[in-house]
Amino acid sequence: MTATARLTAKGAATRARIVATAADLVLARGVGGTSLDDVRAGTLTSKSQLFHYFPGGKSELVLAIAELQMQRVLRAQQPYLETLDTWAAWDGWRDALVAHYGSQPHWGCPIGTLVSELVGTDPAAAAEVVGHLNRWRAYLRDGLSRMREGGLLRPDADPDRLALAAFASVQGGLLLAQALQSIDPLSAALDAALAALHAAAPDDHAVAGGVAARGGRG
Amino acid sequence: MTATARLTAKGAATRARIVATAADLVLARGVGGTSLDDVRAGTLTSKSQLFHYFPGGKSELVLAIAELQMQRVLRAQQPYLETLDTWAAWDGWRDALVAHYGSQPHWGCPIGTLVSELVGTDPAAAAEVVGHLNRWRAYLRDGLSRMREGGLLRPDADPDRLALAAFASVQGGLLLAQALQSIDPLSAALDAALAALHAAAPDDHAVAGGVAARGGRG
DNA sequence: AGCACCCTGGACCGTATGGTCCAATCTTGG
DNA sequence: CCAAGATTGGACCATACGGTCCAGGGTGCT
Incomplete structure (x- = not known):
């Protein structure tokens, strides 16, 4: 279920960075108060990466x-x-x-x-x-x-x-x-x-x- | 602050109806999960009434x-x-x-x-x-x-x-x-x-x- | 080297949402 | 009855948001 497709070391690092940063944002502002754009900006990634690592979108990220x-x-x-x-x-x-x-x-x-x-x-x-x-x-x-x-x-x-x-x-x-x-x-x-x-x-x-x-x- | 302008009996009733219904909606789905349109639909009112009774918008209603x-x-x-x-x-x-x-x-x-x-x-x-x-x-x-x-x-x-x-x-x-x-x-x-x-x-x-x-x- | 595949950037889209505006209609007080 | 103002309907707007898509750049494996 949470099993993401094969991940390169680099990919795993990016995914971890996204989760960690998003966790801080959500802790500070709540789920509703945190947009995917906030996460994108905070992690210096792009929209496509978010959905690459979390195909289920915001729910899966949460x-x-x-x-x-x-x-x-x-x-x-x-x-x-x-x-x-x-x-x-x-x-x-x-x-x-x-x-x-x-x-x-x-x-x-x-x-x-x-x-x-x-x-x-x-x-x-x-x-x-x-x-x-x-x-x-x-x-x-x-x-x-x-x-x-x-x-x-x-x-x-x-x-x-x-x-x-x-x-x-x-x-x-x-x-x-x-x-x-x-x-x-x-x-x-x-x-x-x-x-x-x-x-x-x-x-x-x-x-x-x-x-x-x-x-x-x- | 919360002192609304002069209210007719009818107006007060409408305001109370909005607050009561919105309270139920927010209790069930949270603030972020409740849109002003949901409130409007649930109270059989119009957008203008919401902002008439709560000029401060969603914050004031909450x-x-x-x-x-x-x-x-x-x-x-x-x-x-x-x-x-x-x-x-x-x-x-x-x-x-x-x-x-x-x-x-x-x-x-x-x-x-x-x-x-x-x-x-x-x-x-x-x-x-x-x-x-x-x-x-x-x-x-x-x-x-x-x-x-x-x-x-x-x-x-x-x-x-x-x-x-x-x-x-x-x-x-x-x-x-x-x-x-x-x-x-x-x-x-x-x-x-x-x-x-x-x-x-x-x-x-x-x-x-x-x-x-x-x-x-x- | 070369192929396959992961990774990344960013333009793009449909929609939901908070909020504004104006015109029409009812209530109230004189 | 009549004006003033409260009340209502609903079209309209700007934008923020979640999500899609595609093309280009890296990375690893043989």
Whole structure:
């Protein structure tokens, strides 16, 4: 599907340059606010190259952008994302996310805003991007499942629902970060998300120390 | 600014009809996905009427939509929003929000998605909408402040930061609700947000009963 | 060297869109 | 009833945009 025809090294480089630049533009101005002419100008390419590397036009380019941003954000969460079965890993994960998005040229979640914009104009592409979101979310759920098995969460805790809530905190924090032009919302949202997870730990779990204190450090 | 020239009763009705219909269209397809011609067709009006009632064009119409949606969501949170200084009020607030957005014709936050789309294409309008978000958020913060004064929250709790986190849960829950076409994300996010708030209560506060059980009710 | 094919430039096109304008018609206040 | 102004219809415009096409220049392989 995404399998482009045979690519020369030069061609692959051009394609990558297009995706990277377009990703920045879309992050800054949104899909609707970014024209193919903007991309063309920003990458010093021509219209024909855009359609040579992305025969499906803008939709296909947007999908490639989503994939790139997904890879980026998954890599930024290493090595915590795949080992979210200890409280320490969740702390590291939190810090890694804040660091990653804090270093982005523009605020906002490259994937969350994408889906909210696409769902009304390009449902097919939106579905694909939602798939990415689900893949990301699954890491949180799997970690929480293992924690429950390991006794770090109460048996009645619902990993799926908890993961959904934590993921919502990430997305909401990023949405507000974009709106308020500050990383604080993400930081605060993640602290609260961790506090909520701790609330699902067995009663003998010490919670007040780390997280609650963090909540007041603002 | 928003003060339109003198309006006949008929004129006011037409204007209201335009805003209401346009609000639905924008909710369903986004700002970029909604053309003025769509609005014209949906309201059985003519181009001249659109610009008669909204001389500022699309931007002004979008601002009017944001204002309408803001009124709606504030009203939907009555009477809890202004009395968020008891745990019971927060519970009621949670249920009111879920009910309101669950009954919307389409998922998604009419205001959150708006700002994420506008920030890259119409910064002036985006700033205005961000003002609405802040007004909304202030209700949460004020309630939490009063709770801290009343001893329902620990003295070291930061109402501003907690409100920011809770609000992020609302927005993130709605974003995921739109993406997954389900009210569950909002419901789960709000449960977690309340759990996080409870975590900032004094140690003698009974937390496990209400919220944590809720978190597992799936 | 030579062939095939990838890569690039840019002119070109149809359409959708935001916005303007003017003339006709209804409402209102005196 | 009558003027002033609000309201409405819809033709019209400029342009921005996504997308197509073709011809020329590179690149790699035998």
